[in-house]
Amino acid sequence: MQNNFSIYNSLTRRKEKFEPLNPPFVGMYVCGPTVYSDAHLGHARPAIVFDLLYRYLLHLGYRVRYVRNITDVGHLQDEEADEGEDKIIRQAKKEKLEPMEVVQKYMNTYHRNMSQLNTLPPSIEPRATGHIIEQQEFIKKLLQSGFAYEANGSVYFDVVKYSEKYNYGKLSGRVLDELLQESRELEGREDKRSPFDFALWKKADPGHLMKWPSQWSEGYPGWHLECSTMSIKYLGEVFDIHGGGMDLMFPHHECEIAQSTAALGRESVRYWIHNNMITINGQKMARSLGNFITLDEVFSGSHPLLEQPYSPMTVRFFILQAHYRSTLDFSNEALKGAEKGLERLMKAAITLDRLKPSTDSTVNVDEIKTKCYEALDDDLNSPVLLAQLFEAVRLINSAREGTEKMTASDIAKMKELFSVFVKDILGLIDESAGRGNEKIVSGLMKLILDIRHEARQKKDFATSDKIREELSRLGITVRDLKDGAEWEFE
Amino acid sequence: MQNNFSIYNSLTRRKEKFEPLNPPFVGMYVCGPTVYSDAHLGHARPAIVFDLLYRYLLHLGYRVRYVRNITDVGHLQDEEADEGEDKIIRQAKKEKLEPMEVVQKYMNTYHRNMSQLNTLPPSIEPRATGHIIEQQEFIKKLLQSGFAYEANGSVYFDVVKYSEKYNYGKLSGRVLDELLQESRELEGREDKRSPFDFALWKKADPGHLMKWPSQWSEGYPGWHLECSTMSIKYLGEVFDIHGGGMDLMFPHHECEIAQSTAALGRESVRYWIHNNMITINGQKMARSLGNFITLDEVFSGSHPLLEQPYSPMTVRFFILQAHYRSTLDFSNEALKGAEKGLERLMKAAITLDRLKPSTDSTVNVDEIKTKCYEALDDDLNSPVLLAQLFEAVRLINSAREGTEKMTASDIAKMKELFSVFVKDILGLIDESAGRGNEKIVSGLMKLILDIRHEARQKKDFATSDKIREELSRLGITVRDLKDGAEWEFE
Numbered sequence: 001m002q003n004n005f006s007i008y009n010s011l012t013r014r015k016e017k018f019e020p021l022n023p024p025f026v027g028m029y030v031c032g033p034t035v036y037s038d039a040h041l042g043h044a045r046p047a048i049v050f051d052l053l054y055r056y057l058l059h060l061g062y063r064v065r066y067v068r069n070i071t072d073v074g075h076l077q078d079e080e081a082d083e084g085e086d087k088i089i090r091q092a093k094k095e096k097l098e099p100m101e102v103v104q105k106y107m108n109t110y111h112r113n114m115s116q117l118n119t120l121p122p123s124i125e126p127r128a129t130g131h132i133i134e135q136q137e138f139i140k141k142l143l144q145s146g147f148a149y150e151a152n153g154s155v156y157f158d159v160v161k162y163s164e165k166y167n168y169g170k171l172s173g174r175v176l177d178e179l180l181q182e183s184r185e186l187e188g189r190e191d192k193r194s195p196f197d198f199a200l201w202k203k204a205d206p207g208h209l210m211k212w213p214s215q216w217s218e219g220y221p222g223w224h225l226e227c228s229t230m231s232i233k234y235l236g237e238v239f240d241i242h243g244g245g246m247d248l249m250f251p252h253h254e255c256e257i258a259q260s261t262a263a264l265g266r267e268s269v270r271y272w273i274h275n276n277m278i279t280i281n282g283q284k285m286a287r288s289l290g291n292f293i294t295l296d297e298v299f300s301g302s303h304p305l306l307e308q309p310y311s312p313m314t315v316r317f318f319i320l321q322a323h324y325r326s327t328l329d330f331s332n333e334a335l336k337g338a339e340k341g342l343e344r345l346m347k348a349a350i351t352l353d354r355l356k357p358s359t360d361s362t363v364n365v366d367e368i369k370t371k372c373y374e375a376l377d378d379d380l381n382s383p384v385l386l387a388q389l390f391e392a393v394r395l396i397n398s399a400r401e402g403t404e405k406m407t408a409s410d411i412a413k414m415k416e417l418f419s420v421f422v423k424d425i426l427g428l429i430d431e432s433a434g435r436g437n438e439k440i441v442s443g444l445m446k447l448i449l450d451i452r453h454e455a456r457q458k459k460d461f462a463t464s465d466k467i468r469e470e471l472s473r474l475g476i477t478v479r480d481l482k483d484g485a486e487w488e489f490e
Numbered sequence: 491m492q493n494n495f496s497i498y499n500s501l502t503r504r505k506e507k508f509e510p511l512n513p514p515f516v517g518m519y520v521c522g523p524t525v526y527s528d529a530h531l532g533h534a535r536p537a538i539v540f541d542l543l544y545r546y547l548l549h550l551g552y553r554v555r556y557v558r559n560i561t562d563v564g565h566l567q568d569e570e571a572d573e574g575e576d577k578i579i580r581q582a583k584k585e586k587l588e589p590m591e592v593v594q595k596y597m598n599t600y601h602r603n604m605s606q607l608n609t610l611p612p613s614i615e616p617r618a619t620g621h622i623i624e625q626q627e628f629i630k631k632l633l634q635s636g637f638a639y640e641a642n643g644s645v646y647f648d649v650v651k652y653s654e655k656y657n658y659g660k661l662s663g664r665v666l667d668e669l670l671q672e673s674r675e676l677e678g679r680e681d682k683r684s685p686f687d688f689a690l691w692k693k694a695d696p697g698h699l700m701k702w703p704s705q706w707s708e709g710y711p712g713w714h715l716e717c718s719t720m721s722i723k724y725l726g727e728v729f730d731i732h733g734g735g736m737d738l739m740f741p742h743h744e745c746e747i748a749q750s751t752a753a754l755g756r757e758s759v760r761y762w763i764h765n766n767m768i769t770i771n772g773q774k775m776a777r778s779l780g781n782f783i784t785l786d787e788v789f790s791g792s793h794p795l796l797e798q799p800y801s802p803m804t805v806r807f808f809i810l811q812a813h814y815r816s817t818l819d820f821s822n823e824a825l826k827g828a829e830k831g832l833e834r835l836m837k838a839a840i841t842l843d844r845l846k847p848s849t850d851s852t853v854n855v856d857e858i859k860t861k862c863y864e865a866l867d868d869d870l871n872s873p874v875l876l877a878q879l880f881e882a883v884r885l886i887n888s889a890r891e892g893t894e895k896m897t898a899s900d901i902a903k904m905k906e907l908f909s910v911f912v913k914d915i916l917g918l919i920d921e922s923a924g925r926g927n928e929k930i931v932s933g934l935m936k937l938i939l940d941i942r943h944e945a946r947q948k949k950d951f952a953t954s955d956k957i958r959e960e961l962s963r964l965g966i967t968v969r970d971l972k973d974g975a976e977w978e979f980e
């Protein structure tokens with residue numbers, strides 16, 4: 001399969017031509033959410049970025065198996081130190097629910113939000129609790145290969161030993177010796193030989209919710225293990241793409257590389273792809289800073305930092321307006337700008353539908369199309385793609401004004417361009433179609449019945465009859481009452 | 491918690507007052523789909539029946555934990571003989587997909603359809619593959635208690651031994667001795683001691699997809715085991731309600747009772763509730779008979795047996811029109827009848843909103859309300875409830891005609907009645923709100939611009955100005971062109 005698609009590989013730190021291992025098949029694994037709270041803007045960006053990649057690969061003709069996990073156990077409060085309470089169990093206690101009820105509740109919200117953002121569902125959405133045996137088998141392999149050790153019913157990955165043979169830190173650029181010098185003492189974590197060792201299996205305290213029997217203890221898997229286990233289970237020992245947010249590079253993805261390499265003797269992932277973060281008004285978005293906005297809040301405008309609601313497509317457009325490797329600052333101005341841009345794009349599509357063809361042409365649609373592909377082929381450059389599409393918008397609007405000319409063939413090509421790049425690849429759809437229609441219909445009907453009333457008073461029966469006939473054709477019945485008229489759908 | 495709710499218990503074969511074990515908590519487990527093909531009418535009925543039960547229990551003030559499983563492994567082609575190929579693996583081979591891709595695909599369709607039918611999502615939706623360890627632990631208990639035996643790497647439940655101590659067949663009314671006399675020889679199933687023994691763990695053939703290590707063999711769990719395991723895990727050893735279709739009574743639910751009783755020494759389920767089946771034109775609905783209609787086909791009208799599309803709410807109304815323990819025959823006439831009935835109910839709600847109050851009253855809303863509760867309290871009698879609601883519809887329509895009178899207080903009570911029984915409990919919502927509105931808006935706009943054009947030709951500027959102003963108030967801009975006018979939302 002021919003393509004000119006290049007993408008930035010975080011592991012080699014350069015753009016590389018994309019060549020899958022077994023074309024036309026592509027295997028892609030993306031880190032999904034830990035489902036213990038409402039989905040927020042930080043979830044929207046990777047979901048949309050990797051949806052764009054998925055859609056583009058599908059468009060290029062690849063058969064993509066897209067795996068995105070659901071973390072429903074083992075993600076602890078203190079990620080870096082690999083300590084603290086399980087995030088889901090903590091939330092379950094807070095909401096007085098069974099942990100699996102918490103998982104189901106926030107997984108449902110996540111799915112609803114992702115569907116609102118028009119992201120395509122992954123081919124497989126495996127859950128950590130659904131792969132406990134597979135994770136235990138993975139641990140056994142690591143124990144056999146000597147890169148893991150058991151201590152008091154828990155099993156840890158031996159980072160020091162691993163780094164003697166392999167390069168721990170190659171993805172994130174961290175250097176283990178420096179890390180070790182900076183690190184805190186091993187207070188209360190005396191089971192670990194080194195502070196950067198991480199848990200593969202944790203022995204559960206008595207009363208711990210969510211635990212499973214194992215040969216080591218009743219316990220639960222470490223957070224990093226599920227991704228190595230499930231990606232290899234569903235995509236094979238070596239697969240094409242692993243994606244996720246930049247914040248996951250260390251320790252999560254670094255630990256994944258260590259686990260897979262230690263178990264298999266070679267690396268699993270061919271292209272590591274990372275999206276950059278979202279900031280709010282220039283500040284890092286964090287629960288602790290109180291500038292954390294959920295997607296439902298964005299869509300309804302119900303957060304104090306928001307001046308108005310922003311629709312799912314506005315958020316999608318906003319995210320696509322930035323290159324995925326740049327930071328993206330969330331502000332009301334930027335969102336309002338995205339709203340206007342999206343509207344302009346959608347209106348141009350309608351104008352295009354109504355455009356009357358000329359006999360000769362002043363535009364070159366093929367050139368724009370080529371540039372659109374070049375933008376995506378250059379590391380998925382969606383802002384450059386959008387700039388090209390706005391050049392098309394300018395030409396369409398000029399053609400309407402008569403300052404540019406488009407033939408029937410130009411118009412057909414332009415429609416194809418919009419269909420492929422706007423709808424199929426960028427995944428932007430027209431939200432105004434259904435917007436406030438109920439209110440609009442009732443407003444228009446009030447106006448029409450007013451005109452009909454006046455016409456009848458003026459004995460202009462031609463007009464009042466015409467109104468009745470046209471309404472009946474639309475399936476609307478008018479019933480005259482003493483003090484006015486009411487209407488209903490037949 | 492006080493209630494007068496009675497429900498038919500399939501186990502005792504009589505209506506019983508509903509008294510949960512630990513009020514206000516209620517635990518309810520319902521058998522969900524095996525996700526290897528598109529959801530069909532046979533899935534809609536249990537989903538809607540148990541949604542009605544869930545909604546009524548919530549309305550009565552109970553805190554319900556509603557668990558509905560997803561079967562994604564171990565359901566074999568020949569259910570009765572407990573033999574044949576795994577349904578999901580078979581479909582995976584057919585579609586050239588990984589089994590988990592098949593699971594994800596049809597699970598997504600099922601969720602979409604269930605949401606279209608306005609069923610509330612369960613509190614927990616556990617999957618069989620997500621509970622392999624738990625199922626293995628359950629098997630160990632059965633082996634310890636002596637009601638299971640291992641044979642060549644598989645483990646079977648010993649039905650004959652169980653029936654010496656307990657009553658195998660108590661739910662379905664089958665008698666083991668008779669079953670054994672009627673049964674076929676044990677050809678090719680020589681691992682089983684008796685033909686009615688069923689697999690708890692099956693040793694996988696080489697090359698079998700979807701298998702897990704165990705102390706007995708690399709294999710997979712039997713179909714019946716997941717429900718015993720997951721219901722007890724999430725609802726406790728004894729819980730209130732177990733629901734499912736009547737076709738699951740034997741062997742599935744009978745085997746569940748045997749498993750749980752053998753493991754715990756007592757029964758788990760307090761109320762067994764079963765919905766009856768859907769037939770098509772009087773005939774059993776079956777793949778082999780070619781009268782099998784998927785929900786997407788019903789909603790789009792794309793099956794040869796369908797004369798038109800039927801909306802999700804029409805299907806919901808149709809199912810609620812029958813008592814859940816009666817068979818329900820799917821025919822075009824019946825569906826069209828349901829469509830009309832639903833429309834009449836929804837129109838009455840609109841009429842109610844527009845009704846002008848009288849100073850005195852000829853109706854007794856409280857009496858209708860009491861009868862509505864009586865209907866639901868009597869074994870969830872939704873057809874009787876609907877008959878009561880149509881009595882309310884008749885009164886509302888008469889009030890509009892002036893032949894009945896309703897005070898402001900009557901109207902308020904009637905609105906409350908509709909909100910509680912139609913929307914909250916029956917889960918019926920008005921689909922016409924968004925229906926074809928785009929077409930309606932464009933039709934109404936064409937009419938208005940025509941009238942405006944005529945008014946301007948007649949120099950009736952009062953009318954044409956009024957139109958422009960009102961449209962502008964609705965956010966619609968009109969742009970005059972040489973050959974007519976076009977409009978757009980601002």
